Amino acid sequence: MTDRGLLGRDVLVLLALTGWGLALPHYASEFVVSLGLTCLMYVTLSTSWSLFCGSTRYLSLATSAFFGLGAYASALGLERQLPWASVIVIGAAIAVGVAIVMGAAVLHLRGTYFAVLTFGMTELIRHALAYFEKQVSGTVGRVLTTVPEGATVYLTVLALAVLALATSIVVRRSRFGLAMSGIGADEQRAQTLGVNTRLVKLAGFAITAGFAGAAGAAMAVRWTYIDPQTVFNPFIGFQTVLIALIGGAATLWGPLIAAIVFSLLAETLRLQLPQLYMMALGLLLILSVLYLPGGLASLRWQTVTGWWRGAGARLARGALAWRVRGAGRG
């Protein structure tokens, strides 16, 4: 397909999501709209996560840190009667600031070390905030009393999801996006071809964090009461990574589709069979990493026929080996 064709497809995906998101509150029940909100949150989180982590192959587990920081900023901002839009912006800005500091400290590490350190820093931030609550302000959490209407929250998260997708569409076609792909393919080679890798990684990490922070700020008001254990819940970060990996982190629509499917699955299954959902998610992750390293988005008809032929060939080899052994004995 040509570049223009691909761009057309991406823009269609974006328009479809916007239309669907705008239409949903008009016909669906309150429960479905709240499901839709969770969907859009994971679309925002996993799309922005893949934007950086999918192309550079730096696996960040810090999503819950940025999400939690956004949520906390939101709670504190709303306590002070700040306007809603500025609450979202402050949430994003704090997450960006922390990402820059964190990135400067850990972005020279690769692979497992990077993943583990981002996770460790998330825990550090969570415990630091818990300490702050207890020792400094003498509280445990925050009660959110003045919260905006449900419709405002929904539209805010929809806007974030659309913005995340649009950013992803633009960045993938930019020099910045190419630099990130180069880093993912061979960081040192990209450097010797003129990419300022440190700057590019920092900027990419900051963009991801900004979206997670904004999403956290918007979603915080869904809880009437927040404390560090709730908003820094590592489950949010893990689920984001799982969605992106299962969907195919290198593509635009892989994480999008996976975010919708899995947040629906999560909400419905978690109510009835919580363990089953986690088991299913774990199993799917293992299967997709083993057999579909490009995620579900890389699945083509040929992949399936390839498996089929592979299985046939294995059967044939087995039969041959069996016959040869039989002949040897005879």
Place this chain on the structure above:
Amino acid sequence: MAECLLEACDVTVRFGGLIAVDNVSASFEAGELAGIIGPNGAGKTTFFNAISGVIAPTSGRLIASGRDLTGQRPHAYARHGIARTFQTPRVFAEMTVAANVAFGLKFAGRGRPAPWLLRDADGILELIGLADRAAMPAAGITPSQQRLLEIGMALATRPRLLLLDEVAAGLTESELESMAQLIRRIRSELDLAVVWIEHAVTTLLRHVERVLVLHQGRKIADGPPAVVVRDAEVIEAYLGDEMVETGPTGPTAHDGRAPAGAHA
């Protein structure tokens, strides 16, 4: 006097207790074709790593076209006209051959003066002879084509100094010769300086105008091939056994005659 593109002053690279490059000074001038030879472990590749910013030297200075780049990262070297290839081809496997070449044009090559042959990816692919492979993924071409692609990627940064690290390793005799012709052509038509590390010493000496010899991290000789191969220390350190095998008379360390391979 020609413009000095890169000046390495007393460059030392130490890995723990091992001194990989020991106080090497050298400067490379516009338009020259120089070779670096030395036995395995002599520090050739480490020297390249140091002068392309891939590793920071333990001590010493690196000055590119009058600008001090000591301690800077590789992208700064690339943007100041120093390009390199890697011993094992490090192409972007999943991108097409054309995209691999276009990469450098979009980063270090951007805004640098563009000679006609390096105007765009097509021009570069034509030059390195991979035009018919443009749309293939880089993982799908042969290893010797990947070596050519490495050169193409480096050229896309529109360098003034091209560092080639064993681009001819593992090539057949005829491929080796056409690689040498390509390098000469690049040098003369693009008016850039080439520094070429190669294990195929006889071929290298036939094509370069100047050769540096590294031995145990030290530079033991630097000059025209015909002179260098007469150098007693060089013969002792490196050329000795190889040249005795190939040369008809076989130079002894002190007779002052050049080995046969060095004349052409």
